[in-house]
Amino acid sequence: MTRAAVLGSGSWGTAFAKVLADAGTDVTMWARRDELASTISDKHENTDYLPGISLPTSISATSDPSTALDGADIVVLAVPSQSLRANLAEWTESIPADATLLSLAKGIETGTLLRMSQVIAQVTGADPSRIASLSGPNLARPIAEGQPAATVIACSDSRRALEIQKSCATGYFRPYTNTDVIGCEIGGACKNVIALACGMASGVGYGENTLASIMTRGLAEIIRLGTALGASASTLAGLAGVGDLVATCSSTLSRNRTFGERLGSGGSMESAQKAAHGQVAEGVKSCTSVRALAESYDVEMPLTEAVHRVCHEGLSVPDAVGHLLGRRIKPE
Numbered sequence: 273m274t275r276a277a278v279l280g281s282g283s284w285g286t287a288f289a290k291v292l293a294d295a296g297t298d299v300t301m302w303a304r305r306d307e308l309a310s311t312i313s314d315k316h317e318n319t320d321y322l323p324g325i326s327l328p329t330s331i332s333a334t335s336d337p338s339t340a341l342d343g344a345d346i347v348v349l350a351v352p353s354q355s356l357r358a359n360l361a362e363w364t365e366s367i368p369a370d371a372t373l374l375s376l377a378k379g380i381e382t383g384t385l386l387r388m389s390q391v392i393a394q395v396t397g398a399d400p401s402r403i404a405s406l407s408g409p410n411l412a413r414p415i416a417e418g419q420p421a422a423t424v425i426a427c428s429d430s431r432r433a434l435e436i437q438k439s440c441a442t443g444y445f446r447p448y449t450n451t452d453v454i455g456c457e458i459g460g461a462c463k464n465v466i467a468l469a470c471g472m473a474s475g476v477g478y479g480e481n482t483l484a485s486i487m488t489r490g491l492a493e494i495i496r497l498g499t500a501l502g503a504s505a506s507t508l509a510g511l512a513g514v515g516d517l518v519a520t521c522s523s524t525l526s527r528n529r530t531f532g533e534r535l536g537s538g539g540s541m542e543s544a545q546k547a548a549h550g551q552v553a554e555g556v557k558s559c560t561s562v563r564a565l566a567e568s569y570d571v572e573m574p575l576t577e578a579v580h581r582v583c584h585e586g587l588s589v590p591d592a593v594g595h596l597l598g599r600r601i602k603p604e
């Protein structure tokens with residue numbers, strides 16, 4: 273039986289742990305707090321992040337990372353992007369030598385501008401062939417409720433991608449494999465920024481034409497950046513690109529879209545952060561790193577630039593809209 277350690281017991285870590293257990297994988301979760309680990313093990317519910325969802329009784333949880341990691345074939349990294357490096361530094365010693373490391377995080381590290389698989393390789397010293405990324409239209413709660421969805425598991429080593437695919441395929445969760453780790457990670461990180469923009473537009477009161485225009489032009493800038501970094505455009509036209517972009521930009525369950533909506537309807541960054549109740553909207557930090565990454569490759573990303581300026585330079589949403597529409601007109 274495949275054994276997985278899921279490190280991080282937020283919404284997606286918990287929903288994905290359920291998927292793994294439903295697929296017949298032996299799962300141990302790690303939670304930062306003892307109290308949450310005990311609730312998951314004893315009450316089979318994550319009352320903090322996914323209240324009302326019954327977890328399989330086979331899932332156990334611990335606040336001791338080495339207990340969770342003991343004998344793991346697959347190590348699932350389910351903490352927010354900006355905390356992955358510090359957490360991994362503490363976990364590396366206990367990670368089994370041949371385990372596959374699977375990142376669920378959708379972000380670009382600030383400062384280093386590294387993708388999550390690059391952070392993992394740098395901190396753990398693992399060969400890139402042991403590192404995989406999972407990304408797609410995967411809002412946590414509907415998946416935990418068993419609503420059908422598909423995803424992409426990207427790894428340069430197809431054997432490892434297949435091992436993960438088998439460990440999480442269920443009657444409601446359909447994983448596809450891919451070898452394009454860059455495309456998968458760029459799609460996942462960048463769509464959060466575009467979802468912030470859609471939320472801002474929706475908060476102002478704009479409707480479907482505006483949102484569809486932002487999604488489509490957002491995809492154009494994601495493809496420009498992805499291909500400049502070596503991703504395949506077809507990955508970005510698939511589940512980890514268009515699929516996730518549509519789900520996140522359209523859903524009122526998205527933390528990124530909701531965050532943007534609060535800004536668009538006149539809320540401050542502080543009030544939007546407060547209203548998120550500790551749940552991470554990755555795009556708020558990644559807009560800055562994606563923008564810097566794009567600049568370093570001489571790639572134009574006007575929507576990302578606008579989101580960065582609203583979130584971090586005090587530009588108002590109406591002024592951001594004015595700047596975007598005032599740009600030079602050009603062919604599509």
Ligand SMILES: NC(=O)c1ccc[n+]([C@@H]2O[C@H](COP(=O)([O-])OP(=O)(O)OC[C@H]3O[C@@H](n4cnc5c(N)ncnc54)[C@H](O)[C@@H]3O)[C@@H](O)[C@H]2O)c1
Nearest residue numbers: 281282283284285350351355376377378410411412551552
């Ligand atoms: N929630 C979703 O629907 C969803 C779906 C797909 C991917 N993701 C991605 O998965 C990653 C994790 O998101 P989530 O939704 O589970 O987040 P979350 O906000 O629900 O929870 C984050 C988890 O990480 C822990 N955490 C927060 N800061 C930490 C730190 N500094 N050190 C250690 N642990 C810390 C929290 O205690 C919590 O257990 C993100 O990159 C997100 O973009 C989320």
Ligand SMILES: O=P(O)(O)OC[C@H](O)CO
Nearest residue numbers: 408409410411526527528
């Ligand atoms: O709630 P969000 O905005 O972090 O998005 C969640 C997932 O990434 C959707 O696939």
